[in-house]
Amino acid sequence: MATSTTDGARAHARAQEGERADAMPVVPAADWPDPPDGAGPLVWAETVAGGNYTHRVLARGTELRLTDPHGDACAHLLLYVADRPWERLNVADTVKVQWNAYLGTGVLLLSDQGRVLASLVADTSGRHDALCGTSTLARNTARYGDGTPQSPSPAGRELFKLAAAKNGLGPRDLPPSLSFFQGVEVGADGALDFTGSAGPGASVTLRAEQDVTVLIANVPHPADPRPEYVSTPLEVLAWRATPTGPDDPLRDATPEGRRAFLNTTEFLAARGLV
Structure with a gap:
């Protein structure tokens, strides 16, 4: 179909209605063909191509499941309190407050205010990283020839810069990120050992404990030793649920976690949100 005229271009564009690519958002999310068992109404359903990004604002209590369908996704994650983005994921505090450098079920993702942004409520991968952050322009240019x-x-x-800009944030608002589905372990000598993927089908589920802005970049882990740029699609699903309740064992699993939840509840109560 000719697109050299306005009429032709319009007709061509309208002919694409209803077509779907392998990697794109599904709108409405309720049209996702295979919703998780027991999940509430879907509010976000997207396949993120390798070497691409996505972002969304999620309400408190929303559950977010990330899945690595083919075994070579790596979801780099940043979180911000939705209406006050100066409070954001602090990876250093997430690690040191919980005495644990390894992510898994029960880990809380903390801000620098000692409050819980999200809790990790399910994990079938076990291959994650809170130490290395994501890749940079200089590193990718040196390694692959380009990083733009x-x-x-x-x-x-x-x-992340592109995703941040679409949420009113700039480069200075980008702290170190977490990585899911590509693991790193620290050896006895302090060296980092890349452990790679758990394989196709692994997933993690996060529960938002405040209204949060989510930024995700699906790119190879910076410690991935393969010379080629390998990044396969990432599945992102989110659905309505409820925040961690006062009787949930997760709140009292550790003294540090209990205090973080108390900090969060006090803050939300002062704003009339709980």
């Missing part, structure tokens, strides 16, 4: 967002090998930080 439109290149075949975009860097995670460059994609």
Whole structure:
């Protein structure tokens, strides 16, 4: 169909209605063909291509499931309190407050105010990283020949800049991120050992404990030793649920976690949100 005229271009564009690519958002999310068992109404359903990014604001209590369908996704994650983005994920505090550098079920994702942004409520992967952050323009350019967002090998930080801009944030608002589905372990000598993927089908589920802005970049882990840029699609699903309640064992699993939840509840109560 000719697109050299306005009429032709319009007709061509309208002919694409209803067509779906392999990696794109599903709108409405309720049209996702295979919702998780027992999940509430879906509010976000998307397949993020390798070397791409996504973002969304999620309400408190929403559950977010990330899945690595093919075994070579790596979801780099940043979180911000939705209406006050100066409170954001602090990876250093997440690690040191909980005496644990390894992510898994029961870990809380903390801000620098000692409050819980999200809790990790399910994990079938066990291959994650809270130490290395995401890739940079300089590193990807040196390693793959290019790291710009439109290149075949975009860097995670460059994609985060785009996602941040769409939420009123700038480069200075990008702290170190967490990585899911590609693991790193610390050896006895302090060296980092890349443990790679758990394989196709692994997933993690996060529960938002405040209204949060979510930024995700799906790019290779910076410690991935493979010379080629390998990044397969990431599945993102979110559905309505409820925040961690006062009787949930997660709240009292550790003294540090109990205090973080108390800090969060006090803050939300002062704003009339609980």
